[in-house]
Amino acid sequence: MAFDGIMMTMVKKELKAQLTGAKVNQIYQPARDELVFSFRTPYGVKKLLIRLSDSPRVHISACSIENPPVPPMMCMLLRKRLGGARLIEITQPKNERVLCLVFDALNEIGDREQLHLYVEIMGRYSNAILTDGSDNVIDSIKRIDFSESEERVLLPKMPYELPPMQDKLCIEETAVPTVCRRIIDLGGDDRAILNTIQGISPMIARELSYRAESEGLDAVIEQLKTEVESGSGIPTLVYKTDGSPMDFCFMDIRQYNGALKTRHFDTYSELLDTFFSDRDRLARMRAKSADLNKLLSNTIDRLSRKINLQKADLKKCADREQLRIQGDLLQANLYRIERGASAVTVENYYDPDNAPLTIRLDPAITPAMNAQRYYKQYNKAKTRETMLTEQIKKASDELQYIESVQDVLSRCETEAEFSAIRAELREEGYLRTQKGNVKRKDKPLPPIEYKSSDGFRILVGRNNVQNDQLTLRTAHKSDIWLHTKNIHGTHVIIVTDGKPVSDTAIREAAQIAAAHSKAKDSSQVPVDYTAVKNVSKPAGAKPGKVIYVNYKTVYVTPDSR
DSSP states (O other): OOOOHHHHHHHHHHHHHHHTTOEEEEEEEEETTEEEEEEEETTEEEEEEEEOSSSOEEEEEOSOOOOOSSOOHHHHHHHHHHTTOEEEEEEOSTTOSEEEEEEEEEOTTSOEEEEEEEEEOOGGGOEEEEEOTTOBEEEESSOBOTTTOSSOOBOTTSBOOOOOOOSOBOTTTSOHHHHHHHHHHTTSSHHHHHHHBTTOOHHHHHHHHHHHHHHOHHHHHHHHHHHHHHTOOOOEEEEOTTSOEEEEESSOOOTTTTSSOEEEOSOHHHHHHHHHHHHHHHHHHHHHHHHHHHHHHHHHHHHHHHHHHHHHHHHHGGGHHHHHHHHHHHHHTGGGOOTTOSEEEEEOTTSTTOOEEEEEOOTTSOHHHHHHHHHHHHHHHHHHHHHHHHHHHHHHHHHHHHHHHHHHHHTOOSHHHHHHHHHHHHHTTSSOOOTTOOOOOOOOOOOEEEEOTTSOEEEEOSSHHHHHHIIIIISOTTSEEEEETTSOBOOEEEEOTTSOOOHHHHHHHHHHHHHTBTTTTOSSEEEEEEEGGGEEOOTTOOTTOOEEOSOEEEEEOOOOO
16 A cells, blocks of 8 residues: 555645644544544544554544543643644655644643644554654654664654655655666666655556656656646555455556556545545455355355265166166066076167176075066166255255355445345344344345436346345336346346337446346356346245346446446
8 A cells, every 4th residue: 555755745735735724623542553633624624534553644534433432641642732733834854754743832831832743654663753842752652762773762852853764866856867867777667766766655666667668757757746746646546356445546557557447536535535444344344244255155065065976876876777677677587587596697678689688686585576676776766866856956056046145245345235145044044043132124225226328227136135026026027137147146127117228228237237246357248138027936946046038148348337
């Protein structure tokens, strides 16, 4: 995650524009390494978040943050010294990841004093240090004594010193030719760019190197210098192929050639809020779905092993006709078989050439009983084949159902969607309901709704139970039903309102159906579509299972827009 020096520069310009001159309304310390300053501004109350661990950063946040009932000592000190103070200036040394917030405050006897809050965003060494007007340390979130460092000590009444600076060039203070010359001297690649320019991350270095191949190094560095000086960068969020946030930066990202999606924001604070809230939400979702994923994976493994064993047994039943033939041949040749014989060779009149066939006998029983023994084995194999065929179909249907639930689970984004899946699995007997724990029924979630570019409503089921509700109860017979062909996915309905549906609506709905399926990361996904009247549910089928006729197929690339 690229909260680099230049990202700090962009955030600083944003903070200056919104917070300079604002008064501190309240100060919170939700965690040991986290501070929240509430400012009264002409634009309303703004909360400045300072995070010093687990992705350190500083920005204006709109997220609600829970506060402890008892404020820590550092929080009480900040409230005492900065409560009601006015933020008069924000500075940053040479694109370093250090911000200095300068406050005009009143001391205990009512005299004005200038206090500095240094915010150092440096990975695990991140810190927040309050100093007086002479830059002597009042206190810090993390104290550093002589046993930890002889070069830089952070203790009350000790002078504050900036962290050691790297041997790199500040893009705002260095001429473009000088920057380019040093990059070329170091090899001219992305590593050379990273080792030359102060305050950029490896991703930005790769982006600059990628652009330099087509635009020229001088032009790329000149553009970077202009963006940093003017603060005209583009707050950009980069997503992984699975849709989860991967990284953020201050410029448009082209190096992935469209393989990864990007999203632009109006402000850096909005960008950072979105990135970290989405990342934390996905982490929470993964934690909440861990037990369900384990249950579904174990069930899939169990059913797969069961089906394989049953198919192996079924294969053994394939020779049952041979048992009947041997019984018939023994019955026809009883007069030729001596009692106590262990085998007999007879002409096989089932064979076109009447080839002789040797049949093994049990010498302890009569020839007639041997014939009946073969008939009994034949009937047993025939019955077993019928039972195994039914059991394999039943297990295969169950396996398809569990795989469909696992596919739905992979797309869940809210607690309500998880609750709906738990309720479905509980209803189907895969989850136990604890005695004495009668939970109230949650209000059913509405289907996800889209609108085609030509105005047709498109409804998407969130889970198997809602798929049945949407297709078999909500949709009108003249509406259009869509589903990925032979691929686990959700039911999609185009609401026609009795009007002829357009090819555009069908294609866009098919793209949505593909995006809400197991093939969401593929291309040219087959999607079947037909009128709802052609869709029915087999008797006793699991939730979400339907059959359909008179359909057409369209091939699309997933896109839920």
